[in-house]
Amino acid sequence: MIELKNITKTYGKGKNLSPALSGIDLKIEKGEIFGVIGHSGAGKSTLIRCINLLERPTSGEVWIDGVDMTKLNKARLQVRRRKIGMIFQHFNLLSSATVYENIAFPLRLVKTPERKIKEKVKELLALVGLENHANKYPAQLSGGQKQRVGIARSLASDPDVLLCDEATSALDPQTTNSILKLLVDINERFNLTIILITHEMHVIQSICDKVAVIHRGGIVEQGPVTDVFLKPQHEVTRDFILNESNNAELLNTSWTAPNVPNSLTVKVSFLGDKTYQSILSQTVRHTGVDFAILQGTISTLKNVPYGQLIVRFEGTEGDIKRTLDGLTAEGLDVEVIN
Structure with a gap:
């Protein structure tokens, strides 16, 4: 489904050259919830943005459904990106638009007929539990409700892949759990591949099938969550588990x-x-x-x-x-x- 081959990303030139990613190899199967965990500055957000080429890798290949995204021209890349949804830590909603208009926005960009927009938005509002909030503005919503709008908007184009960049980091624990349950429901209902970037081990433990641990721009450990969590091999992995898990002792x-x-x-x-x-x-x-x-x-x-x-x-x-x-x-x- 998704394969990253020897991805590198550097910023700057000459003496100011700064490596962000180095030799990243990942394979993510269709329908998986795949977590990437790392400390701040480890390269998590750069990695996820390389998948949809919001950040173009300096070298390497990004394969999605048998297509190398790095080889596409601008027009073809734009079409492929419509099948990759993305949600963000700080929601990125249009503050002057209602919940309805925020969800409808990506559909209007591709000139979807208004009748179909209405049907789709109604369906998505029900999916995320916001049927009674269609006419509210983001300022009238809680953090959890804003993220639900973000999730609904990301699903408007019926994506095959959903990228989640620290999607629960700005939320309280109870709201975080409700959002994680929603993501699992979406994954199971639509067989949607979800890639989840986080620095919170309990998020990985709660919903992910597999996990990769990123440190200083490289993957230091990866595998099924059960293997990595119960038998961590790298010091960074152990640090996450020992400091964020109830099972530290x-x-x-x-x-x-x-x-x-x-x-x-x-x-x-x-x-x-x-x-x-x-x-x-x-x-x-x-x-x-x-x-x-x-x-x-x-x-x-x-x-x-x-x-x-x-x-x-x-x-x-x-x-x-x-x-x-x-x-x-x-x-x-x-x-x-x-």
């Missing part, structure tokens, strides 16, 4: 427990249906070791449940090894802490 592998003779402390991770199964108790029943749960949590990554436990096993070295082998054989991830 569990994800911290430097965690220490009181020293108990003939014991081993491990982190056990469960994923999917195994989260609710009695695998731990069944395993120790067969191996005969004692155990103490020192910490634990159950949560979800998008719609996938996961659990993590810090467990101290007590017994002989052989019995503890058989216990860990048994847990691993059942599909659990086991990491020795001390």
Whole structure:
């Protein structure tokens, strides 16, 4: 669906040359919600603007539906961009236009018949829950309502791709959750590919299927959210999780427990249906070791449940090894802490 090949972007010339992106390779499948997370200045917004060529890459290729966008002339690029919607952190609404007129704006640009505009705007107002706000102006709306208008406007041209540039950063937590639920609904209803730029790990955790972590203009880690979140490999990824996740203690592998003779402390991770199964108790029943749960949590990554436990096993070295082998054989991830 979308593939970025060795994308670089630099600004300035000579001694003032400033690299913004370096060697970006990403592949995003149709219907995915793909998150890109990074700190301020990491290159997130530049990356997303390179996808629709609002920023033209210095080098590299941007493929969407089998077409290299970087090779299109201005007229053909304009046509392709109509199938790429975009929503922004600060909404970018026309302040002197009503909600209705804001949503209708992209349709009027391509001279859509007024009857079809009316039908489409009515449909989109219902989709985003603003049926009773058509004649209001942006100044009369809350932040969440403004973003809903922005989402409706971005969908007016029936896009295949929706780019979200820090779409929830200006919103309070409750409103953020409602917008994220709306994006998931849109994704599922229209099989719309969504690329979501954020610096908030809980946004990635809530709705994304896959994630790429960007740092200093390069991708340092990417993959399914479950893999990246539960087993982060890069320091920047760990920093996001440790500082923004409720599971900071569990994800911290430097965690220490009181020293108990003939014991081993491990982190056990469960994923999917195994989260609710009695695998731990069944395993120790067969191996005969004692155990103490020192910490634990159950949560979800998008719609996938996961659990993590810090467990101290007590017994002989052989019995503890058989216990860990048994847990691993059942599909659990086991990491020795001390």
